[in-house]
Structure formats: structure tokens, C-alpha cells
Amino acid sequence: MANVTVIGAQWGDEGKGKIVDWLASRADAVVRFQGGHNAGHTLVVGDTTYKLSLLPSGIVTGTLSIIGNGVVLDPWHLKSEIEKLEGQGVTINPDNFAIADNCPLILPIHRDLDGLRETAAGSGKIGTTGRGIGPAYEDKVGRRAIRVCDLAHLDSLEPQLDRLCAHHDALRAGFDQPPVDRERLLDDLRGIADFVLQFAQPVWKRLKKVRKAGAKILFEGAQGVLLDIDHGTYPFVTSSNTVSGTAASGSGLGPSATGYVLGIVKAYTTRVGSGPFPTELEDEIGQRLGERGHEFGTVTGRQRRVGWFDAVIVRQSCAISGVTGIALTKIDVLDGLDEVKICTGYRLRNNVYDYFPSHAADQAAVEPIYETMEGWKESTAGARSFADLPANAVKYVQRIQELIETPVALVSTSPERDDTILMRDPFMD
Ligand code: GDP
Ligand code: IMO
Ligand code: MG
Numbered sequence: 001m002a003n004v005t006v007i008g009a010q011w012g013d014e015g016k017g018k019i020v021d022w023l024a025s026r027a028d029a030v031v032r033f034q035g036g037h038n039a040g041h042t043l044v045v046g047d048t049t050y051k052l053s054l055l056p057s058g059i060v061t062g063t064l065s066i067i068g069n070g071v072v073l074d075p076w077h078l079k080s081e082i083e084k085l086e087g088q089g090v091t092i093n094p095d096n097f098a099i100a101d102n103c104p105l106i107l108p109i110h111r112d113l114d115g116l117r118e119t120a121a122g123s124g125k126i127g128t129t130g131r132g133i134g135p136a137y138e139d140k141v142g143r144r145a146i147r148v149c150d151l152a153h154l155d156s157l158e159p160q161l162d163r164l165c166a167h168h169d170a171l172r173a174g175f176d177q178p179p180v181d182r183e184r185l186l187d188d189l190r191g192i193a194d195f196v197l198q199f200a201q202p203v204w205k206r207l208k209k210v211r212k213a214g215a216k217i218l219f220e221g222a223q224g225v226l227l228d229i230d231h232g233t234y235p236f237v238t239s240s241n242t243v244s245g246t247a248a249s250g251s252g253l254g255p256s257a258t259g260y261v262l263g264i265v266k267a268y269t270t271r272v273g274s275g276p277f278p279t280e281l282e283d284e285i286g287q288r289l290g291e292r293g294h295e296f297g298t299v300t301g302r303q304r305r306v307g308w309f310d311a312v313i314v315r316q317s318c319a320i321s322g323v324t325g326i327a328l329t330k331i332d333v334l335d336g337l338d339e340v341k342i343c344t345g346y347r348l349r350n351n352v353y354d355y356f357p358s359h360a361a362d363q364a365a366v367e368p369i370y371e372t373m374e375g376w377k378e379s380t381a382g383a384r385s386f387a388d389l390p391a392n393a394v395k396y397v398q399r400i401q402e403l404i405e406t407p408v409a410l411v412s413t414s415p416e417r418d419d420t421i422l423m424r425d426p427f428m429d
Helices: 016-024 057-061 075-087 108-120 133-141 148-152 158-174 182-197 203-212 284-292 311-320 360-365 391-404
Strands: 004-008 029-032 041-045 048-052 064-067 097-100 217-220 260-266 269-271 305-307 325-329 339-348 351-353 367-374 408-412 420-422
Touching: 004 016, 016 041, 016 057, 016 217, 016 260, 016 325, 016 408, 016 420, 029 057, 029 203, 041 057, 048 057, 048 075, 057 064, 057 217, 064 203, 075 182, 097 203, 108 133, 108 158, 108 182, 148 182, 158 182, 203 217, 260 311, 284 305, 311 339, 311 391, 325 391, 339 391, 367 391, 391 408
Parallel strands: 004 217, 004 260, 029 064, 029 217, 064 097, 260 325, 325 408
Antiparallel strands: 041 048, 269 305, 339 351, 339 367, 408 420
């Protein structure tokens, strides 16, 4: 298979950025296809740490990097992220970076609305990243978005602004906010237009050309399957489809383009924001894993909730997203534990479930059924070969593989790019 699609198989932050960066040297193009700058992907290369929210992780290796139409793009954030990376010595120019000209924009009014709604929602709040992702996707589907290509036609934006403001002014009034300041919005857009337009193009055409030349494309998912708008823990989800199929529709290629689907899976579970989390640990083991794993959000700095590995949700994610193989990350964080637990099923009202039921109340009420395994005292940190893993860590990996009914292709043993064990090369499979 020529192409690889990387997706998160839990609630995000599985280590997608590290794996995409590692695979990027084998790819000819890296494409983001959904989400926006709600993502936070951390890459560690030697002494340098790169934190990317919007740019594809391939940009750090200089691989052609593309933002597809399925992404929602905050143009001001784009500029600041590019400047930050350039400050770290990364080269970004129209030769190695392109943005789909049909990509919808995230505007300041989207961020406002995200915050106003979260504040008003009280105990029902989702715990969003506050970056305007949901409102921007709503405007896309509501056919009132301003898109990248509109930046070249700002003098004829009036009908679109009428449509956009008719919607937002009514909502803003409900929150006691003044109507949209149209002049200011237009001025802001005029100020950023040229910067964005230098990278804008019909990327489906560029990708078609790249593909025809036999190049390998690496699709970089953001968030995770449990945050998918259809398949996730609704309503505690993000506003895009995070599953692998979106790689095609979110970049302008047909469904066969997705190729090998590599699910990124953390060796335990984390979640940031509200919503059900059956294996959550609110004891000292959870605290220890959170500290060892540096489980703080890249985007908001919030402490991530931590729990045991949940084989039920990962098996479900792999099935829903057609995962070919997984990369198991952060196994080193489990080093030194006397025992490790894996959730193999749920109990709910005297029934046993081998899947995560759809209703939010059931998801919150399920009791995990655990299998306990012996831990390992030896260190796995930095291991680069499967033979270097202690016997009990090998048993843990093999048990996970069995329970999720999906093979392990890679194991990651530290944040560092090269501390990665390759068992099957996804580009060769
Ligand atoms: P992403 O959103 O899926 O790209 O993941 P994040 O970057 O938000 O969070 C993953 C965190 O774990 C980052 O700080 C990575 O540097 C780090 N990380 C990735 N793989 C490993 C690993 O195998 N071991 C350890 N200890 N840390 C890792
Ligand atoms: P990466 O790509 C973890 C979560 C938020 C919130 C919910 C909705 O780094 O894995 P949104 O701002 O998208 O409307 O928030 O989704 N969330 C993430 N959690 N990793 C992410 O991205 C996330 N992106 C959004 O915390 O619960
Ligand atoms: Mg992240």
C-alpha cells in the first residue's frame, strides 16, 4: 500500500505527532484532513521540541505538507504558528506547504461563540479547547462560512457577510453581545489575506499529481475516534469526523487513497475535557501515570484525566475506522508498576457488554471488567528493538493485540523520534 492514514484510536493525545514525524521521512507528502488548531501534536527531535496545532507534522522534516479542505483554518493562528516554527529553524514556503483554497475559516466570532456557549452550559459544558472549532464547522454545514478562496474576493463579500451576520447577530443578542463588527472583520481579513493566499490552491489537483507520480502520502489525523462527531462519546466530542475515511473526503481524493490505516494507541488511556471515561483512575496510580507521562494538554495546558488501558473502546475504534495495524505508544510510562490492568468488557445493570453503548448515561454508568497482569520492573524507555522489552511488557503488548483483534505494527518507548520499534512498515504492508 502506498499511502498511510494515521488516526487516534482513543480520546486524542495518543502520540500521533511523534509517529507522523517518524513516518514523514518515508513519505512524499503529509496531509491534515480534519480538525483545526484544537489539535496539539508534540515532536521531540534531539534537544528540540516542536508543538504543532495546525501545521502537518511533516513540515519539520521538510516533507511537502498540505492542509486539506476538511480542516477549519484560523488564519491568524496559522501566521503565528508558522512564525514560531520558523523561529525554530523550520523552512515553510509555497514549495513545501499548501492550503486547500476551499477550506473554511475560523473567525474571531467563532471563538467568541465557543466561549459564550461553554460558560452558559454550566454542568453540561463539553470542555472544548475554546478555539471556535464547533461554531466554524456549524457555519460550514450551514453554508455561511467564509473560505480561503474568499480572501481573494473581499470586495464582493457583502452577500456572504449578510448571511453570516444574520445568523451570528441573533445568537450574539441572546448572549447580550453587540452585533458582529463587519468593518473590523473585513479589515482583519484584509490584513491577513495575502499571507494565506500565497499558500492557497486546489490541493486535490496537487495531490492527484503527486499520486500519479507514485508518491507516498501520509494522512495525519487529529483528535481520536472516541471524539468523532458520529462515533464518539456524543455530545462530549469534537465537531469533525476523526475516522480514517475522512482522509479521502477531507483532502479531495477517493476512498482508496487512505491505504494502510495506522491507529495510534496509548498503552493506557487519557482524556482531556468532560465526558465518560470508564477506566479513569482517581488514585495515586493515576497520578503517577499522569506525572510520568507528562499528561498536560499541549493546547490548553489542562491536566489530562488518566486511566487503565480499555480494550473495549480500542477494539471498537479499530473496527469503526478500519484500522490495519496499531502503533502502541508510551509503554515506558507503565515501567515499574507491580501490576497492570486491562479492561476487557463492561458490566451494566447485570448485563455484560463487549462494546461501548451509545447513550451518554449508559456510557457514564458502565463498570469496567478488568484482567490483571504482572507488571515489569525493568525499563522499556528508549528501547528500539522488540527483543529489548522485558518479558512481561511483551506479554502486555501481545495481550492487547489479541483483545483489540488488530496487529501491533510499531511500539513507541519515549517522546524522542528514534525511540521507536518497527515491527511492520506500514508503507510496505
Ligand atoms: P498527539 O496529539 O496524538 O500528537 O499527542 P500529544 O503530542 O498531544 O501527546 C503525546 C505526548 O506524549 C507528547 O508529549 C509526546 O512527546 C509524548 N510521547 C509520544 N510517544 C511517547 C512515548 O512512547 N513515551 C513517552 N514517554 N512519551 C511519548
Ligand atoms: P489531538 O490532535 C485531545 C477535545 C476537547 C473537548 C472536545 C471538544 O492533540 O489529539 P473542541 O475544541 O474540538 O470543540 O473540543 O474535544 N479535544 C481534544 N482532546 N486531543 C485533541 O487533539 C483534542 N482536540 C479536541 O478537550 O473535550
Ligand atoms: Mg495532542
